[in-house]
Amino acid sequence: MTLSMNTPDFLIERNRERCINCQVCVRQCANEAHGWDAEEEKIFSQDALCVNCHRCVTMCPTHSLSIRKFPLEFRENANWTASTMKAIYKQAETGGILLTGMGTDRPYPVYWDQLLLNASQVTNPSIDPLREPMELKTFLGRKPEQLRVINGKLAEALPPQLELDLPIMFSAMSFGSISLNVAKSLAQAAETLGTFYNTGEGGLHEDLYKYGKNTIVQVASGRFGVHSEYLNAGAAIEIKIGQGAKPGIGGHLPGEKVGVEVSRTRMIPEQSDAISPAPHHDIYSIEDLTQLIFSLKEATNYEKPVIVKIAAVHNVSAIASGIARAGADIIAIDGFRGGTGAAPLRTRDSVGIPIELALAAVDSRLREEGIRNQVSLVVGGSIRNSTDIIKAIALGADAVYVASSALLALGCHMCQKCYTGKCNWGIATQRPELVKRLNPEIGAERATNLLKAWEHEVKEILGGMGINAIESLCGNRLMLRGIGLSDRELNILGVLAAGE
Amino acid sequence: MIVLNAKGLYYRELNSKIREEIATGSQDIVVKNVNGQRYIGDGITGKARLTLKGTPGNDMAAFMNGLELFVEGNTQDSIGNTMNNGKIVVHGSSGDTVGYAMRGGEIYIRGNGGYRVGIHMKEYQETIPAIVLGGKAGDFLGEYMAGGVIVVLGLDLEESEEIVGSYCGTGMHGGVMYIRGEVDGYKLGKEVKVVALTEKDHEQINRYVKDYVGYFGGSYEDILAKPFSKLIPYNKRPYGNLYCGW
Numbered sequence: 060m061t062l063s064m065n066t067p068d069f070l071i072e073r074n075r076e077r078c079i080n081c082q083v084c085v086r087q088c089a090n091e092a093h094g095w096d097a098e099e100e101k102i103f104s105q106d107a108l109c110v111n112c113h114r115c116v117t118m119c120p121t122h123s124l125s126i127r128k129f130p131l132e133f134r135e136n137a138n139w140t141a142s143t144m145k146a147i148y149k150q151a152e153t154g155g156i157l158l159t160g161m162g163t164d165r166p167y168p169v170y171w172d173q174l175l176l177n178a179s180q181v182t183n184p185s186i187d188p189l190r191e192p193m194e195l196k197t198f199l200g201r202k203p204e205q206l207r208v209i210n211g212k213l214a215e216a217l218p219p220q221l222e223l224d225l226p227i228m229f230s231a232m233s234f235g236s237i238s239l240n241v242a243k244s245l246a247q248a249a250e251t252l253g254t255f256y257n258t259g260e261g262g263l264h265e266d267l268y269k270y271g272k273n274t275i276v277q278v279a280s281g282r283f284g285v286h287s288e289y290l291n292a293g294a295a296i297e298i299k300i301g302q303g304a305k306p307g308i309g310g311h312l313p314g315e316k317v318g319v320e321v322s323r324t325r326m327i328p329e330q331s332d333a334i335s336p337a338p339h340h341d342i343y344s345i346e347d348l349t350q351l352i353f354s355l356k357e358a359t360n361y362e363k364p365v366i367v368k369i370a371a372v373h374n375v376s377a378i379a380s381g382i383a384r385a386g387a388d389i390i391a392i393d394g395f396r397g398g399t400g401a402a403p404l405r406t407r408d409s410v411g412i413p414i415e416l417a418l419a420a421v422d423s424r425l426r427e428e429g430i431r432n433q434v435s436l437v438v439g440g441s442i443r444n445s446t447d448i449i450k451a452i453a454l455g456a457d458a459v460y461v462a463s464s465a466l467l468a469l470g471c472h473m474c475q476k477c478y479t480g481k482c483n484w485g486i487a488t489q490r491p492e493l494v495k496r497l498n499p500e501i502g503a504e505r506a507t508n509l510l511k512a513w514e515h516e517v518k519e520i521l522g523g524m525g526i527n528a529i530e531s532l533c534g535n536r537l538m539l540r541g542i543g544l545s546d547r548e549l550n551i552l553g554v555l556a557a558g559e
Numbered sequence: 560m561i562v563l564n565a566k567g568l569y570y571r572e573l574n575s576k577i578r579e580e581i582a583t584g585s586q587d588i589v590v591k592n593v594n595g596q597r598y599i600g601d602g603i604t605g606k607a608r609l610t611l612k613g614t615p616g617n618d619m620a621a622f623m624n625g626l627e628l629f630v631e632g633n634t635q636d637s638i639g640n641t642m643n644n645g646k647i648v649v650h651g652s653s654g655d656t657v658g659y660a661m662r663g664g665e666i667y668i669r670g671n672g673g674y675r676v677g678i679h680m681k682e683y684q685e686t687i688p689a690i691v692l693g694g695k696a697g698d699f700l701g702e703y704m705a706g707g708v709i710v711v712l713g714l715d716l717e718e719s720e721e722i723v724g725s726y727c728g729t730g731m732h733g734g735v736m737y738i739r740g741e742v743d744g745y746k747l748g749k750e751v752k753v754v755a756l757t758e759k760d761h762e763q764i765n766r767y768v769k770d771y772v773g774y775f776g777g778s779y780e781d782i783l784a785k786p787f788s789k790l791i792p793y794n795k796r797p798y799g800n801l802y803c804g805w
């Protein structure tokens with residue numbers, strides 16, 4: 060065996076004066092970073108196994124643990140940074156593709172943080188949402204060119220719409236990548252909030268059918284768990300073409316995460332990899348996409364809107380135009396900072412474009428072509444707070460998708476090890492002893508709290524702008540100003556510079 | 560028996576008529592003059608038998624759940640797409656991606672299948688879908704196959720024709736393929752291997768061949784006289800060693 064050059068990423072520090080040897084940390088760590096030495100009668104820790112998820116730190120009754128970055132410095136080098144070098148050591152040792160989880164952690168510009176919002180002063184009054192009604196209700200779906208009203212009634216039925224009480228939905232995460240308790244938490248929260256969660260491509264567990272009216276069912280290239288009952292169980296169907304964290308590639312749910320329940324829901328053998336090919340093998344063109352959209356509409360009697368989800372890539376506006384013309388009711392665009400349960404590191408960190416630019420480009424293009432009414436736009440890919448949402452809607456989105464934020468609400472600490480199946484917070488795991496750490500009732504409450512808090516903040520800021528309905532903000536880019544952006548970026552975003 | 564005439568009907572109209580018939584309890588429906596209409600049988604749950612005279616369009620029997628479709632003609636692409644249960648019997652040949660992600664039921668095709676037949680078929684416990692081709696299959700047969708059975712008989716092939724194309728079983732991680740005769744090694748995906756047949760395999764093959772002969776005629780004994788090759792994946796996790804954790 061050759062010498063491993065991998066050094067620990069983190070240093071576990073234990074205050075021995077505080078530690079009472081209760082072994083909670085030993086029991087809590089699925090990575091086995093803590094152990095009990097029966098002979099010495101004391102706890103030992105292995106830094107190399109620590110992923111810095113803070114489970115032990117949070118659970119330690121005497122606060123005796125802290126985790127730090129491992130204080131090992133290479134000779135300073137601006138080109139060959141520590142992470143660049145460590146990646147080479149790992150690949151030289153294994154010959155493997157570097158695999159990671161969650162969204163990119165590279166310091167790319169976050170355009171949300173370079174957009175500023177407007178507020179009313181003197182000439183138009185601001186509105187106090189605590190005293191006046193503020194409408195966040197949002198309808199997603201194809202809007203007709205015109206409405207004909209006969210005797211006070213619509214002459215033709217509207218195309219199917221999703222009705223949201225607030226413009227925030229939980230985006231796709233499959234049962235398999237996440238635990239059933241996460242799915243239950245988000246489904247319950249979606250029901251309480253009057254919005255939707257998304258099954259991802261892992262099928263629908265039998266316990267979740269009761270949340271059907273708040274469910275978006277996904278159809279992806281692996282077609283896991285897709286059958287007519289599933290298609291009809293939800294309020295809408297999403298065709299997943301791409302994901303922001305890994306545009307252009309498929310996914311492999313590792314066999315470690317395919318236990319009895321996942322196996323039954325996905326209809327594949329236990330412990331086998333669940334492989335989602337990169338493309339849908341019945342879609343090689345916009346015409347083929349039309350075929351699948353209408354195949355799904357036929358299967359559900361034209362009663363459900365069909366969403367097509369793509370990753371934000373270079374030609375996203377032309378692609379979106381094609382999707383609108385293909386017959387989709389809603390386009391979901393996932394920016395390159397979006398999360399994932401597993402993605403190759405190099406793809407996650409280098410493929411795709413930021414959601415802010417993609418959204419602005421798509422909205423502008425659809426308007427120019429006069430087809431913006433044919434689709435609703437939903438964007439995701441790292442929506443971190445309520446102002447990200449307001450800015451997204453002002454740039455042209457009808458609603459947003461959140462997933463990483465929702466997982467953080469449930470206890471995720473962004474350790475990026477979702478692909479190992481050893482999530483100590485019971486989120487990205489299928490191991491029963493870990494899954495049970497997340498109580499779905501508490502999870503639902505925390506996710507609901509987060510979105511309720513954001514709802515209040517959105518109303519507050521909307522009121523400050525003198526706007527009392529979220530629809531009036533959609534595509535209202537005059538409410539935005541850019542700061543520290545180039546002319547070119549301002550042009551793509553379609554916003555003026557601060558001060559203009 | 561109910562007879563519908565598909566002549567000049569757009570698919571949406573035709574399919575809605577078929578749905579109405581099934582909803583009213585018709586068990587035996589014949590559709591004449593089928594000419595490229597898509598999505599026949601799409602997403603329908605039931606036990607009815609449909610006889611389609613002509614050439615149905617793409618995505619026939621997609622998401623279908625229990626119907627029996629007998630096609631007197633050829634079929635186009637993606638028949639039995641993500642089909643859950645039921646039966647398709649085609650008295651001709653079929654286009655590409657037959658039985659994509661098929662979850663249950665059986666597809667019998669008298670002639671050939673195109674590219675990517677049986678891609679990503681699945682199975683769970685006793686629910687095992689099957690595709691039986693009388694002729695040959697194109698490239699990527701059983702690609703990403705996660706379960707199910709594919710039988711290719713290679714009957715009546717010209718000298719220049721080969722029973723399967725290239726990349727047979729690429730990415731396969733479950734299920735089994737029975738190919739009548741030998742398959743050149745270079746045609747196999749690197750995730751698949753040829754193994755000896757067991758008694759149980761012979762029983763399975765006999766059953767599918769018997770049904771094939773029942774639908775389309777031919778000699779059961781002659782077909783079985785030539786030995787079959789059995790293809791299975793090396794393991795359930797073809798890409799398990801592809802990665803290293805960051």
